[in-house]
Amino acid sequence: MIENEKKDFAAGLPLPLERAGRGAAEPTTAEQSFFRGEPITWLIVPTTKTVVTANVFGDSEASERPGRKNNFILYGGKQYKREDFYQMAFR
Numbered sequence: 001m002i003e004n005e006k007k008d009f010a011a012g013l014p015l016p017l018e019r020a021g022r023g024a025a026e027p028t029t030a031e032q033s034f035f036r037g038e039p040i041t042w043l044i045v046p047t048t049k050t051v052v053t054a055n056v057f058g059d060s061e062a063s064e065r066p067g068r069k070n071n072f073i074l075y076g077g078k079q080y081k082r083e084d085f086y087q088m089a090f091r
Contacts, residue, residue, distance in 0.1 A: 035075060035089070036089075038075060038076055039075075040073065040074065040075045041074040041075075042071065042072075042073060042074075043071070043073070043079065044069050044070070044071055045069065045070045045071075045072060046066060046067070046069050046070075047066075047067040047068055047070060048064045048065065048066060048067050049064070049066075049067040050062055050063070050064055051064075051065055073085045075089075
């Protein structure tokens with residue numbers, strides 16, 4: 001029977017970010033992205049939902065909980081949903 005050899009997984013191929021001079025373990029700052037010469041930003045807007053718990057003996061209790069997150073693209077001073085941005089940019 002052949003014993004399992006210890007493999008050095010760190011010696012594998014470099015990741016694309018590592019080739020660009022950014023190590024995987026190095027903290028990076030967000031860089032400004034551009035699309036057709038104008039800045040473009042991804043925006044995540046969290047929403048809340050109101051949950052009402054019925055109470056038989058008194059008033060119902062209402063509480064707010066985190067809901068889904070809406071994703072938008074900020075481009076050219078306007079806020080777009082992804083599909084709307086694609087329609088605007090690639091018509």
